Amino acid sequence: MRIVPYAARPGLVTSYLRQLRQRSLTLSDNLFAYVLNLPALVVVLALIAYPIGYSFWLSLHRYNLKRPDLYRFVGIENYREILTDRVFLNSLKVSVIFSLLSVSLILVLSLTFALLLNETFLGRGVMRSLVLLPWAIPGVVNGMMWSWIFNAKIGALNGLLYSLGLIDAYRQWLSSPTSALLAAVFAHVWNMVPFSVIILLAGLASIPGELYDAARVDRCGVFQRFMHVTLPWLMHPLLIVLILQTMNAFRTFDTIYVLTGGGPGEATNVIALQTVRTVLDFTDFGQGNAYAYVIMLITLIISIVYVRLLYKRGSFET
Amino acid sequence: MGERYTRLPKSEPLMLQTSRRQFLKLGLAGLGIMTVPLLAACQGKGEQPAPASPAASAQTPAASGAEVVTVRFEGWNYEPALVEQNLKRFMELNPDIKVEYTPIEGSQYRQKIVAEFTAGTQPDALYVRDDYFAGWVTAGYLQDIEGMPGLDEAYGRIYDFNAAAMTYEGKRYGLPYYADIVAFAYNAELLEKAGIKEPPKSLEELEEQGKKLKSAGLVQYPIAFGFKLTNDFWYDWWGLIYASGARLFNDKMEPIMHTENTVARDVLAWIERGMNETGIVDPASIELDGGKVRDAFLAGQYAYILFQRYEMARANNPEQSQIAGKVKMALVPSLDGENKGTVGWTRMYCLSKTTQVKDAAYRLIYYLGGLDESGVPYTAKWWFMQRGLGFAYKELAQDSEIRAKLQTFVDPDIYSRQAENARARENVQEPWYSEWESENQKLMQQALTRQISVDDVMKGMAENAERFKKQYGA
Structure with a gap:
């Protein structure tokens, strides 16, 4: 067999050179893309990844600002301690109850409001704006507002119920464990419903009108249309609402801090409040960061469960 | 397959063109300008020899042209306007000291001060409550004021329980703001x-x-x-x-x-x-x-x-x-x-451990919590006359002006009698x-x-x- 040199095969050489150039261009393009993204990557690493990593690193240390001399690496000791700590377990329980109640209420109320606001009626624009109003109120202000409403001496709720003859004397709404927890749930729900309404309204707007027409042709009633058209199409927005509101509920701090301070006793001492207290009041950065990581882990697990259970139900492409 | 990204042609820089050498020169000059005050601060430009008596020095304005020392002072926001009024008087008596006073929201005071110490932006002098005094000493935030002028005299005239509240492991750290x-x-x-x-x-x-x-x-x-x-x-x-x-x-x-x-x-x-x-x-x-x-x-x-x-x-x-x-x-x-x-309880003035202006800061807290040149706890008495704040100095209980003022709102005997057996919290x-x-x-x-x-x-x-x-x- 006669060996033909590359030089004698111009087609081959050209092809090889083109391949080489393409490969080098591809590499160069990738590099160029990384260079372009570098500033953003640096910012993300510096402002997000580093604090998260550093926070985890601190959670592995005994680190109380009041006793810097005791600073040392303790591994998972902080996690072991808080998982057997009565205060932590109680705050976890309170957080779970608070989240269950508030997320359920938010879902029901936001879906109801979204369905109502999706209908055509006079003044719908104004109503949509009004519904959004609570969302504009910061958590601390929200807490202060509700603390005045629930105030045992001069509260608006007491005034209203008393003037309607429903109570014979002013009540201490924030002094009983049950009513204080319900008051905290209510204040939180009031603040968070608008955001969920927006998401669900957007979801409702994307449902094709023909589906409702077809359902009507099939003589489906309102309930059937809701169950078989609206709800399946809203599964993804609902999933988003579920995930975000569960995270919000687990991380809620400001409203409760102002409204009840976690009391009476530990009745409203949610896990985020205990975290802030541990870090800022007790200056225990080691244990406080361990608390924060436990919150993160819980919300992550819940989100994964939500996604696995609900995501496929809302997929119509598969 | 063409290039995925089209490279932009070299264009004229928007700013005036500068050579690399010029750029380096300018950069070094700028760095030098920024470094001078930094070095000056590190040297402790305000450090001055300790006066024999802070009260006496308070009456001796620095010679004209002397460097003015700045003392950063922070406290919770109780009557900040009155505090500023009193600090103004201090600065008039001590023209070589400038006080930068920052009142902090009372409910957030502890957290903010801890954050400042952690970040290294702490003040030179500050209010401290007995509730967290020991914690702040062990954290290394505060420095003792042993050996400072006039300290023994002041401590000799305050109630024992107040003196004990400002002492940790035998060392004295503060001067009383008020005690009640x-x-x-x-x-x-x-x-x-x-x-x-x-x-x-x-x-x-x-x-x-x-x-x-x-x-x-x-x-x-x-x-x-x-x-x-x-x-x-x-x-x-x-x-x-x-x-x-x-x-x-x-x-x-x-x-x-x-x-x-x-x-x-x-x-x-x-x-x-x-x-x-x-x-x-x-x-x-x-x-x-x-x-x-x-x-x-x-x-x-x-x-x-x-x-x-x-x-x-x-x-x-x-x-x-x-x-x-x-x-x-x-x-x-x-x-x-x-x-x-x-x-x-005792509320006190303390010095942060890292202050670079210890003597000036001490003169400030001695004015606020110590004695004046005539041996009178001026600010303690002033607070009582202004707002009825309790005092740690025993002699003020017998002060004629204070007794006269007391009679306007309380029985002075009951007022003093209840104080006689007051106790600090045990722990x-x-x-x-x-x-x-x-x-x-x-x-x-x-x-x-x-x-x-x-x-x-x-x-x-x-x-x-x-x-x-x-x-x-x-």
Whole structure:
């Protein structure tokens, strides 16, 4: 067999050179893309990844600002301690109850409001704006507002119920464990419903009108249309609402801090409040960061469960 | 396949073109300009030799042209306008010192100062509460002022319990801002209307009188406490248990409130009964802080109150109180009718450990918490005359101006008598004190709302103490 040199095969050489150039261009393009993204990557690493990593690193240390001399690496000791700590377990329980109640209420109320606001009626624009109003109120202000409403001496709720003859004397709404927890749930729900309404309204707007027409042709009633058209199409927005509101509920701090301070006793001492207290009041950065990581882990697990259970139900492409 | 990204052609720079050499030159020059003040600061430009007496030096303005030292000073925001007024006077007397004063929201004070120390932006001089004084010393935030001029003289003239509150492991760290105690006060007009001639001496009498006031329809609840969860201590609770002679810890700082000494338990049981059965304690106490209870008392809603003694001035001031002229002070009632004391506290001025202007900062805190050139605790007296704040200097109790002022709003004898047997909280100098107080408040709220028993509270207090001691390596 006669060996033909590359030089004698111009087609081959050209092809090889083109391949080489393409490969080098591809590499160069990738590099160029990384260079372009570098500033953003640096910012993300510096402002997000580093604090998260550093926070985890601190959670592995005994680190109380009041006793810097005791600073040392303790591994998972902080996690072991808080998982057997009565205060932590109680705050976890309170957080779970608070989240269950508030997320359920938010879902029901936001879906109801979204369905109502999706209908055509006079003044719908104004109503949509009004519904959004609570969302504009910061958590601390929200807490202060509700603390005045629930105030045992001069509260608006007491005034209203008393003037309607429903109570014979002013009540201490924030002094009983049950009513204080319900008051905290209510204040939180009031603040968070608008955001969920927006998401669900957007979801409702994307449902094709023909589906409702077809359902009507099939003589489906309102309930059937809701169950078989609206709800399946809203599964993804609902999933988003579920995930975000569960995270919000687990991380809620400001409203409760102002409204009840976690009391009476530990009745409203949610896990985020205990975290802030541990870090800022007790200056225990080691244990406080361990608390924060436990919150993160819980919300992550819940989100994964939500996604696995609900995501496929809302997929119509598969 | 073409290029994925089209490279932009080289274009003219928008700014004036600069060569690399020029750029480096400019950069170095800029760096030099920025470094000069930094180096000056590192050298401690304000450091000056310690004067023989801070008060004497305060009267000797620096020679003209002398460098002005800046002292950063921070405190919680009690009457910041008055503080500034007093600091202005200090700066007039000490033209070589400029004070940069920052008032900080009181409820966030501890957190903000801790954050500043952590970030290295702490002030040179600052207010410190006895609640977290020891914790801040062990954290390395504060420096002792041993050997500083005039210190022995000042400490020799203040009450022992105040001196002890500013001393840690034998070293003195602060000078007193103010010191006060919990006082028991009553609305004399309401008591008179109910036919009550004397204020109560025992908790039993208080309960009886309370029932009378209620049945006469004069008040819905005769007394309330500031039992909302807070970063501060529940002073009314401490005042009440110390009036009955409670001891929560023994000399080895071992908890005894659940074993040997049950006074605190009995007092808590009395409050719980008052809230849930007899109805003489306002159940809304759990939602109220001390300030709100005081405001309600001054509006005539309650007949009795435990509050800071300096509030007597406000209570009988017609501009600030609806019951001015009707508020009288009595010894805090106790379980057996014999008052055994009350709780007292000390707020102080301290220096941060890293201050570069120690002498100037010390001159400032000596002006605020020490003596002037004539040996008078000027600022302590000034605070009393302005706002009735209590003082740590013994001699002020006999000062004619102060006694004259006292008579306008309180009986001076009761005022002084209650102070004689005041005590600091037994464990206030433990670094774990504030955590312990905070956890106890939750326990007590649980008992007051009948979620747990008062015995459980005492056991919980003891367990918390042991837990925190262990956590702090004690």
